[in-house]
Amino acid sequence: MSDSNEDGFNVNMRLPTSLTLSKFAVARGREIQIMKNSLSTSTCTKLAFQKLPKHLRRRTMSHNVKRLPRRLRMIHLAQMKKSGLPPKQKRPSRKYRRRPRNLLSEYTRRQRRINWLNTHIWHAKRFHMVEKWGYKLPHCPCDKAFRACYRATTKHCLMQDISYHKCIEISGEFEKLVDSFKKITDPNIGLTIGAYAYKKGSKEGRIVLHDIDNPSKVIGDVSFLWRPIKTKFLNQSVSHLWLWLHPSFQSEALRTIKKCFGFPDVTSDGVQTLKSNDNIQLRENMYDLNRFRLTGPLSTAVLCNAFQLSEKHTVDWLKDFQNLPGEHLLKMKPYWEYLRSVSDPSVLPPHFVLPLIILDPRYNFPKAKTKSLPLKKSALEQIQDPNITDSPLWSFKIRCLLPHRKVSNAKIAEMRQSLLVPGSDLELPPEAIPVILVQRPGVRSNQYNGYSSGWDIILPATYAQPIWLSLIMWGGRPGGLRETDSIGFEANAEPMLSPDTKAGVEEEVLVSNKCKDEFFRLPPNKRTNYNKFRITSPFEFNWKLLLNEWKSSDIPVEDFTVIRDKKVLRQIQQVLSSSDKNAKLPQLAENQLVPVTISLLKKGPCHNFAIICLPESKDFSKEPTEPNCRDSNESKRKQMRKEHKSLLKKLRKRRVRAKRDNKIIPLDKEMLKNYTMQMRKLWLPETKTLRHSCSREVMGFVKQGGFSFLLSKSKGIGYIASCSLEKLLFLKCKNKVLIRNTNSKQYRLGILDVIID
Amino acid sequence: MSESRPNTGQNPKKQNKKPSKDHVLRKRQPNKPERGDHILYISTKTDIKAHLEKCNKLISNNENEIILYCLGAAIQRGILLAMKICERHVTYKIHANTFSTELTDDLEPATDSVDYEIQRRINSALRIKIFNSIPNEDLPAKASTE
Numbered sequence: 001m002s003d004s005n006e007d008g009f010n011v012n013m014r015l016p017t018s019l020t021l022s023k024f025a026v027a028r029g030r031e032i033q034i035m036k037n038s039l040s041t042s043t044c045t046k047l048a049f050q051k052l053p054k055h056l057r058r059r060t061m062s063h064n065v066k067r068l069p070r071r072l073r074m075i076h077l078a079q080m081k082k083s084g085l086p087p088k089q090k091r092p093s094r095k096y097r098r099r100p101r102n103l104l105s106e107y108t109r110r111q112r113r114i115n116w117l118n119t120h121i122w123h124a125k126r127f128h129m130v131e132k133w134g135y136k137l138p139h140c141p142c143d144k145a146f147r148a149c150y151r152a153t154t155k156h157c158l159m160q161d162i163s164y165h166k167c168i169e170i171s172g173e174f175e176k177l178v179d180s181f182k183k184i185t186d187p188n189i190g191l192t193i194g195a196y197a198y199k200k201g202s203k204e205g206r207i208v209l210h211d212i213d214n215p216s217k218v219i220g221d222v223s224f225l226w227r228p229i230k231t232k233f234l235n236q237s238v239s240h241l242w243l244w245l246h247p248s249f250q251s252e253a254l255r256t257i258k259k260c261f262g263f264p265d266v267t268s269d270g271v272q273t274l275k276s277n278d279n280i281q282l283r284e285n286m287y288d289l290n291r292f293r294l295t296g297p298l299s300t301a302v303l304c305n306a307f308q309l310s311e312k313h314t315v316d317w318l319k320d321f322q323n324l325p326g327e328h329l330l331k332m333k334p335y336w337e338y339l340r341s342v343s344d345p346s347v348l349p350p351h352f353v354l355p356l357i358i359l360d361p362r363y364n365f366p367k368a369k370t371k372s373l374p375l376k377k378s379a380l381e382q383i384q385d386p387n388i389t390d391s392p393l394w395s396f397k398i399r400c401l402l403p404h405r406k407v408s409n410a411k412i413a414e415m416r417q418s419l420l421v422p423g424s425d426l427e428l429p430p431e432a433i434p435v436i437l438v439q440r441p442g443v444r445s446n447q448y449n450g451y452s453s454g455w456d457i458i459l460p461a462t463y464a465q466p467i468w469l470s471l472i473m474w475g476g477r478p479g480g481l482r483e484t485d486s487i488g489f490e491a492n493a494e495p496m497l498s499p500d501t502k503a504g505v506e507e508e509v510l511v512s513n514k515c516k517d518e519f520f521r522l523p524p525n526k527r528t529n530y531n532k533f534r535i536t537s538p539f540e541f542n543w544k545l546l547l548n549e550w551k552s553s554d555i556p557v558e559d560f561t562v563i564r565d566k567k568v569l570r571q572i573q574q575v576l577s578s579s580d581k582n583a584k585l586p587q588l589a590e591n592q593l594v595p596v597t598i599s600l601l602k603k604g605p606c607h608n609f610a611i612i613c614l615p616e617s618k619d620f621s622k623e624p625t626e627p628n629c630r631d632s633n634e635s636k637r638k639q640m641r642k643e644h645k646s647l648l649k650k651l652r653k654r655r656v657r658a659k660r661d662n663k664i665i666p667l668d669k670e671m672l673k674n675y676t677m678q679m680r681k682l683w684l685p686e687t688k689t690l691r692h693s694c695s696r697e698v699m700g701f702v703k704q705g706g707f708s709f710l711l712s713k714s715k716g717i718g719y720i721a722s723c724s725l726e727k728l729l730f731l732k733c734k735n736k737v738l739i740r741n742t743n744s745k746q747y748r749l750g751i752l753d754v755i756i757d
Numbered sequence: 758m759s760e761s762r763p764n765t766g767q768n769p770k771k772q773n774k775k776p777s778k779d780h781v782l783r784k785r786q787p788n789k790p791e792r793g794d795h796i797l798y799i800s801t802k803t804d805i806k807a808h809l810e811k812c813n814k815l816i817s818n819n820e821n822e823i824i825l826y827c828l829g830a831a832i833q834r835g836i837l838l839a840m841k842i843c844e845r846h847v848t849y850k851i852h853a854n855t856f857s858t859e860l861t862d863d864l865e866p867a868t869d870s871v872d873y874e875i876q877r878r879i880n881s882a883l884r885i886k887i888f889n890s891i892p893n894e895d896l897p898a899k900a901s902t903e
Contacts, residue, residue, distance in 0.1 A: 187869075191866060191869060195866065195870075197872050344788070344789065347788045349863070374792060378793075446784075447802075506847075614847075
């Protein structure tokens with residue numbers, strides 16, 4: 001021990017006088033190798049962050065990786081994984097989630113299940129959204145604007161995004177297309193698709209599609225538009241047709257159309273082009289077209305302010321488009337100026353189509369939300385309506401090109417930022433956008449002529465959001481699905497989905513289920529006892545049963561239809577309103593419903609599901625009331641409830657006893673469900689009779705009832721059985737009928753009018 | 758209400774053209790030349806009392822000028838209304854202009870083979886300006902912006 005010094009080296013060790021260099025070097029090399037190895041593989045049991053010098057350590061380092069130096073993060077993660085504790089990742093912060101790229105991926109994820117409109121984000125911030133027909137659609141604005149929306153339709157401008165209507169394009173020889181459509185439409189209803197008025201593409205029309213397998217079955221209303229072509233080529237060249245299908249019957253209608261033209265029935269997601277042997281082409285899933293609806297007298301002014309016409313061919317795709325000569329754009333200018341002074345869209349020709357090339361509306365945004373007003377007109381000159389020309393919007397190639405040519409919002413913001421005088425107008429020649437305007441004439445009867453008139457805009461989907469915003473900025477008030485209903489109700493239009501269509505039946509079932517749910521959510525003492533009011537079907541429209549009870553023959557009614565033939569409807573209306581006692585009704589089939597409106601003579605409300613009844617001669621002097629009626633089910637319900645309660649008590653006791661012996665008796669869910677079902681049946685018994693269910697005979701139901709702001713009275717829109725009309729005429733009371741709400745015993749007199757269109 | 762009568766009850770002499778069986782006659786709304794709070798369009802449907810109320814309200818709000826537009830059958834009602842206003846408010850005077858307005862009727866096709874047609878009619882109209890002959894200087898009227 002004494003040989004070694006304090007460093008531990010052997011002092012007395014004798015060093016060799018000579019050494020072989022090669023041996024020595026190899027030995028040292030081996031030592032270095034060992035040292036290197038031992039350095040790279042640590043034998044210590046510390047974790048990565050524990051090995052850090054003190055000045056680099058941070059609080060809760062092991063919990064949050066981000067607090068470690070970057071070079072140690074991977075090691076730390078690997079160690080944490082090895083130890084079996086997966087490192088907990090923090091939920092990404094809102095700031096992170098709101099980054100454009102992450103937001104976009106989130107949006108695409110959320111659109112996987114349900115379709116969105118192009119203006120969805122804008123709407124979702126301001127509207128109550130509902131899921132309907134496979135879309136997430138705005139129902140009503142959050143600001144309780146019911147009356148404001150009505151006022152917009154009568155005095156200002158109401159805007160709706162109706163892009164959920166699906167557009168399909170059919171192209172082929174005109175005659176062949178018209179011939180094929182004869183198989184799925186009824187020529188008696190009105191103008192057909194090949195009518196001379198629509199052929200040139202200057203008017204938009206509507207047809208009623210029928211099922212190809214069962215021609216008596218109606219699918220729904222479809223609006224169509226022919227592509228305008230030069231008349232001299234009319235017979236040779238290819239005609240193009242756009243059909244706008246409502247999403248509720250879209251798949252059904254597509255199936256029928258495909259079968260009618262002999263296409264295979266295949267569905268896919270992207271744009272799909274099908275070709276048949278007759279050179280007929282069908283293009284579906286056209287997501288590149290959107291449609292906005294403007295209603296109200298100021299809609300022309302809003303459009304004129306928001307859309308500035310392009311006067312020259314500024315972009316190359318427009319120059320290449322042969323069908324639109326440059327001088328036409330110049331010719332449009334005076335007409336557009338004339339439109340500025342038009343007080344109401346109903347002044348213009350009905351269903352008139354106006355293709356335009358407009359400048360990007362983002363370049364002429366107003367500085368603040370502005371109310372557009374028509375210009376004061378000095379002279380009452382009338383300008384000839386312009387010749388209808390083709391629109392580049394019809395060209396698939398140009399529609400594909402448009403998204404690539406669009407200037408991004410960021411670029412426009414940048415340009416605005418670099419303006420010399422902040423807030424001045426941008427001057428760069430903006431990109432041109434093709435749009436098509438379609439006039440809607442609104443109500444065309446003597447009373448309230450021109451209500452709900454306005455414009456439909458067909459536009460490329462890429463520009464949906466900027467155009468929507470600019471229309472809003474120029475004073476349009478946005479509305480949702482609720483407004484579609486209320487406009488139809490005020491305008492006395494027949495409900496869009498008729499009860500004889502599949503989509504209409506589905507809608508009725510939805511509504512009645514919702515009402516039933518609401519009814520049974522109430523406590524029993526708050527529920528209306530409809531048995532006491534003698535209302536046999538308070539939440540259902542039993543059209544089939546109604547027609548069966550009214551028919552005179554013995555053959556039961558299987559299928560029913562709504563009368564759509566305008567001539568027949570007009571005849572019925574004339575017979576009903578004329579004072580001629582010998583007037584005769586046209587021949588009506590027994591399985592038909594007549595669409596009617598009923599406006600109440602005096603005060604009182606009219607709700608959905610109200611019954612329309614035949615009056616008796618004494619009723620005209622005093623509105624009758626339904627006599628009191630006892631509910632036969634009441635005692636049954638009481639008895640049942642009592643028994644059920646005692647049973648529940650017994651079962652509970654049994655369960656408690658079993659639990660004491662460490663046994664568990666499961667609940668008898670089947671029994672409970674059974675009880676609820678039986679109880680519900682006692683509340684709302686199955687409808688067995690309708691016509692003679694109360695003291696007056698039931699003719700029909702009110703489908704949509706409420707207070708009409710236009711009439712400043714209550715009114716209802718509904719259907720009545722065709723056979724009941726004869727009995728009404730027999731009474732010689734002209735068109736007076738009785739109406740009774742489901743929650744009242746009071747009958748009220750109303751005037752019945754047939755809805756013609 | 759929802760009735761749209763073909764032109765049966767009217768005197769055919771008044772029409773330029775009697776619509777044939779192929780057409781349905783629908784009247785278009787006449788264009789409104791001006792718009793504003795103080796501009797009233799007199800109809801045969803609105804009660805004359807309601808119009809009068811509105812005018813009284815305008816006058817009590819120091820409106821110096823009210824313009825009434827009336828067309829056809831409503832001319833008589835317009836004149837009556839203007840007289841009533843002047844009777845009540847003595848400082849207000851009347852200035853009337855007669856003119857004629859062109860009205861358009863659409864002949865909508867009822868069969869496939871015909872096109873849309875229009876027929877134009879001329880109807881007499883009246884523009885009545887009711888103005889304050891002694892404008893109130895102390896209380897300037899709200900700037901009537903049109």
